[in-house]
Amino acid sequence: MTRRVSIFGATGSIGQSTLDLIKRAPDDYDVVALTGHSNIDALARDAIAVGADIAVTADETRLTDLRAALAGTGIESAAGHAAILEAADRPTDWAMSAIIGVAGFEPGLRILRHGGTLALANKESLVAGGPLLMRTAREYGATILPVDSEHSAIFQSLVGEDMNAVERVIITASGGAFRDRPVADLAHVSVAEASKHPNWDMGQRITIDSASMFNKAMEVIETKEFFGFTPDEIEVIVHPQSLIHAMIGFVDGGIMAHVGPADMRHAIGYALFWPDRGHVPVERLDFAKIATLDFRAPCHDRYPALRIAQSVMETGGHAGAAFNAAKERALDRFIAGDIGFMQMGDIVDGVVERLSSSNSLNIAEMTLDTIKDIDTRARRIADEIVDT
Ligand code: NDP
Ligand code: MG
Numbered sequence: 001m002t003r004r005v006s007i008f009g010a011t012g013s014i015g016q017s018t019l020d021l022i023k024r025a026p027d028d029y030d031v032v033a034l035t036g037h038s039n040i041d042a043l044a045r046d047a048i049a050v051g052a053d054i055a056v057t058a059d060e061t062r063l064t065d066l067r068a069a070l071a072g073t074g075i076e077s078a079a080g081h082a083a084i085l086e087a088a089d090r091p092t093d094w095a096m097s098a099i100i101g102v103a104g105f106e107p108g109l110r111i112l113r114h115g116g117t118l119a120l121a122n123k124e125s126l127v128a129g130g131p132l133l134m135r136t137a138r139e140y141g142a143t144i145l146p147v148d149s150e151h152s153a154i155f156q157s158l159v160g161e162d163m164n165a166v167e168r169v170i171i172t173a174s175g176g177a178f179r180d181r182p183v184a185d186l187a188h189v190s191v192a193e194a195s196k197h198p199n200w201d202m203g204q205r206i207t208i209d210s211a212s213m214f215n216k217a218m219e220v221i222e223t224k225e226f227f228g229f230t231p232d233e234i235e236v237i238v239h240p241q242s243l244i245h246a247m248i249g250f251v252d253g254g255i256m257a258h259v260g261p262a263d264m265r266h267a268i269g270y271a272l273f274w275p276d277r278g279h280v281p282v283e284r285l286d287f288a289k290i291a292t293l294d295f296r297a298p299c300h301d302r303y304p305a306l307r308i309a310q311s312v313m314e315t316g317g318h319a320g321a322a323f324n325a326a327k328e329r330a331l332d333r334f335i336a337g338d339i340g341f342m343q344m345g346d347i348v349d350g351v352v353e354r355l356s357s358s359n360s361l362n363i364a365e366m367t368l369d370t371i372k373d374i375d376t377r378a379r380r381i382a383d384e385i386v387d388t
Contacts, residue, residue: 002027002028002029002030003028003029003030003093003094004029004030004031004032004091004092004093004094005022005029005030005031005032005092005093005094005095005096006031006032006033006034006035006087006088006090006092006095006096007019007022007031007033007034007035007095007096007098008033008035008084008087008088008095008096008097008098008099008104008107008108008122009035009036009096009097009098009099009100009104009121009122010034010035010036010042010043010046010096010098011036011037011038011039011042011043011046012036012098012099012100012203013201013202013203013206013264014096014098014121014147014203014264014268015034015036015096015098016042017263017264017265017268018096018098018119018268018272019034019046019049019050020265021265021268021269021272021280022050022272023049023050024281026050029050031047031050031051031052031053032052032053032054032087032090032091032092033052033053033054033055033056033087033088033090033092034046034047034050034052034054034055034056035055035056035057035058035084035087035099035107036055036056036057036058037057037058037059038057038059038062040057040062040065040066040069041069043055043057043066043069044066044069044070047070047073047075048070048073048075051075052075053075053076053090054075054076054077054078054087054090055070055075055076055077055078056077056078056079056083056084056086056087057077057078057079058079058080058081058084058099058103059079059080060079060080061079062079063077063078063079063080066079081103081106084099084107085106085107085110087107088106088107088108088110088111088114089110089114091114091116092111092116092117093116093117094116094117094119094272095111095116095117095118095119096119096121096147096268097111097118097119097120097121097122097125097147098121098122098147099122100122100124100203100205100206101122101124101205101328102124102125102128102324102325102328102375104122104124104125105122105124105125105128105129105133105368105371106368108120108122108125108133109125109129109132109133109136109368111142112133112136112137112140112142112144113136113140113142114140114142115140115141115142116142116143117142117143117145118137118142118143118144118145119145119147119268119271119272120144120145120146120147120148121147121148121268123148123218123219123222124218124324124328126221126222126225126226127218127221127222127225127320127321127323127324128320128321128324128325128371128375129320129321129366129368129371130221130222130224130225130226130320131225131366132366132367132368132371133225134225134226144226145270145271145274146222146226146267146271147264147267147268147271148219148222148267149245149260149262149264149266149267150171150172150219150223150245150246151219151222151223151226151227151246152245152258152266152267152270152271153244153245153246153258153260153267154169154171154223154227154246154248154258155270156258156270157246157247157248157256157257157258158227158248161248161250161256163228165250165251165252166233166248166249166250166251167233167249167250167251168233168234168235168248168249169223169227169229169233169234169235169246169247169248169249170235170236170237170246170247170248170249170255171216171219171220171223171234171235171236171237171245171246172236172237172238172239172242172244172245172246172247173210173213173216173236173237173238173239173298174197174198174199174200174210174238174239174240174242175198175213175238175240175298176197176198176207176210176211176212176213176215177189177193177194177195177196177197177198177207177210177211178193178194178211178302178341179198179238179240179302183299183301183302186302186341186342187340187341187342188340188341189211189341191208191334191335191337194207194208194211194212194334194341195207195208197210197211198240198242199240199241199242199262200242200262200264202264204335205331205335208331208334208335209327209331211341212303212305212341212344212345213298213302213303213305213306214305214327214331214344214348216236216298216303216305216306216309217303217305217306217308217309217312217323218309218324218327220234220236220306220309220310220313221309221312221313221320221323224313225320231310231313231314236298236306237295237296237297237298238295238296238297238298239293239294239295240294241290241293241294242262243259243260243261243262243285243290243293244257244258244259244293245258245259245260246258259285260282260285261282261283261284261285263282263283265280265281265282266280266282269282304342304345304349305345305348308323308345308348308349308352309323311352312352315352315356315361316361316362317361317362317363317366318355318360318361318362318363318366318370318371318374319352319355319356319361321370321371321374321375321378322351322352322355322356322360322361322374322375322377322378323348323351323352323378324375324378325351325374325375325376325378325379325382326347326348326350326351326352326378326379326381326382327344327348328379329347329378329379329382329383330343330344330347330348330382330386331344333347333382333383333386338386339386343386346385347382347385347386348382350381350382350385351378351381351382351385352378354381355374355377355378355381360374360377361374
């Protein structure tokens, strides 16, 4: 039976890996919507290749280009945030949430409100609005399948296990581009250097977030929000080979480790075929060649993001929304060349601190509007800190 699927963020790194799997079995899927932003050529090319019903670009100024690229194909085209939400309202059996940033939150929420199955790569959704996202899934009987490699690993390791028998969860971190640089040098590293990941081939923003470990900080919060672990049950270990993605420690001292190649098609494929397993064409690991797996404790001077994540979890409420927005804005300003690499941590710290001390983060009920409000304020404060 064919399954109706949509991909939000189809032109990105995760979107392209998802399309790679879908294109290998075209008869199994009926593609409803593909969305992108600036890469109109790729969006149109893939919409035609998979015979999508509609292609949507988030950038309204590019509608004419998209229309031209799809002329004569019978594929609908649309543009803008509202059009992405309209695409999310179209019924599917499975949808991939792989837009970058908090822009991916609302489309995912729409899909959950239709009781759909959401493969969630967009970790910002859980960081900024985890309680709302999880509550929505519960209320509408929708399913969220984690796609972030560590969370897919945890999810897979917990199949058939009693959560009461779980003592701790350990997520691994590659350490990113600067894991072996002296901490004193980090103030002066360039955007180009921060954009090179030692193991994974990913979009630029998440690659820089890996170098600063803001990505890992987000994943710690993601782990708390999705699986319900308490902050003290979640550990991070630097594992330079990125082959173990996460480990679950049980009350009897046993540890279940999930091992797989550093290729997101494994985690995407797990979510695509869940609850079954399907063939995924990733590298088969040869342990004789790998020979060693290394581990080291993360250094908090090098990665202040991990400490910030702890305080965000302790504060709770809308601290995640403030943290996420401040991080996104600090990253924009680093990429623009306005601030140094290590200043990103200071900015995020400053924003969360300012909103927290003005008692703005403990709003009784979390809604889309409260998240948007904190998001806007956090970005404004981040800019104020940079510009003064
Ligand atoms: P990319 O930057 O490669 O792709 C982002 C996608 O979002 C593109 O399709 C892009 O369109 C689109 N987009 C950009 N801005 C907007 C906007 N304002 N509104 C709507 N769409 C927009 O990101 P990744 O694929 O690396 O990451 C996607 C998500 O998955 C992120 O949340 C990331 O944290 C998460 N993730 C990624 C992993 C990876 O290996 N890459 C691993 C685990 C999680 P266009 O390219 O056309 O401009
Ligand atoms: Mg990850």
